[in-house]
Amino acid sequence: MKMRRIVVCGILYFLLVPLFATTVEEVLPALSPDQITTLYAGELVEGKSFSYDVKTLVPQGSISEQHLAQALQKPESFTVVSLSFIPYPEVMQSMSSAERQLYVFNTMRSISTQEGITYISHRAGNKPKELIEKSWYLESPKSRSGLADPVSSSVPPTAEYYVYQKDSSFKSNVYRHSYITTPDEIFVKVQNLETMRVFGLFKAVETEMLAIAMSTMQLEDGLLLNAMATIEGRDPQVKVLGYTVDLPSAFTRRTTALGEWFKDQLNR
Numbered sequence: 230m231k232m233r234r235i236v237v238c239g240i241l242y243f244l245l246v247p248l249f250a251t252t253v254e255e256v257l258p259a260l261s262p263d264q265i266t267t268l269y270a271g272e273l274v275e276g277k278s279f280s281y282d283v284k285t286l287v288p289q290g291s292i293s294e295q296h297l298a299q300a301l302q303k304p305e306s307f308t309v310v311s312l313s314f315i316p317y318p319e320v321m322q323s324m325s326s327a328e329r330q331l332y333v334f335n336t337m338r339s340i341s342t343q344e345g346i347t348y349i350s351h352r353a354g355n356k357p358k359e360l361i362e363k364s365w366y367l368e369s370p371k372s373r374s375g376l377a378d379p380v381s382s383s384v385p386p387t388a389e390y391y392v393y394q395k396d397s398s399f400k401s402n403v404y405r406h407s408y409i410t411t412p413d414e415i416f417v418k419v420q421n422l423e424t425m426r427v428f429g430l431f432k433a434v435e436t437e438m439l440a441i442a443m444s445t446m447q448l449e450d451g452l453l454l455n456a457m458a459t460i461e462g463r464d465p466q467v468k469v470l471g472y473t474v475d476l477p478s479a480f481t482r483r484t485t486a487l488g489e490w491f492k493d494q495l496n497r
């Protein structure tokens with residue numbers, strides 16, 4: 230029912246708002262001039278729900294806005310949100326809006342190319358460290374044999390996939406990727422289907438208590454990229470063997486790494 234409501238709201242938004250006649254300032258009216266300058270300079274604007282009004286960091290009337298509103302209502306949870314602007318790369322500039330959506334949709338699903346991406350690790354002295362070691366699609370949550378990245382000839386309103394990933398922080402896990410699309414937005418929610426453990430040993434996030442979301446929106450001169458992570462049922466910090474794992478920071482670095490991966494793939 231929630232999925233159907235989100236799809237209907239997305240369609241209504243498309244009917245009421247002129248296609249792509251939008252700028253960063255129009256879809257994010259609460260941003261300050263400094264934040265807009267930061268975005269156009271290619272830098273991130275980010276916030277954490279326990280210290281900032283993160284609702285200002287998602288486009289008005291978007292699927293991301295609806296997702297965030299639901300996330301902020303969850304008890305004993307927190308959400309980190311990051312926002313970036315990507316000028317259309319040369320390969321996309323001559324495309325129609327529909328061709329761009331298809332290009333973005335296929336790029337977002339090329340998860341095998343996430344193998345080897347890095348993030349800035351505090352424990353490694355603020356140096357780049359490999360984040361994702363293995364990444365592939367699964368036929369079902371119980372299978373382990375890898376499937377090739379899907380490539381589509383059109384963008385469906387919804388789609389769902391299962392993904393296996395092994396990363397440096399939480400080791401092996403299975404995730405569900407749920408997509409919702411409109412003619413100008415592509416939204417994907419990634420949810421853990423297994424308990425996530427720090428170093429593969431100590432429980433950090435219970436099953437389905439993590440939701441990482443990424444959304445793209447076509448604007449006049451580029452893509453607006455939203456990334457957010459919501460964690461339910463636990464404090465922001467986890468203490469493990471003398472280490473303090475700051476979950477908001479860890480997942481901000483994670484969504485930042487995914488955003489950089491996506492930008493790199495768009496330009497290939």
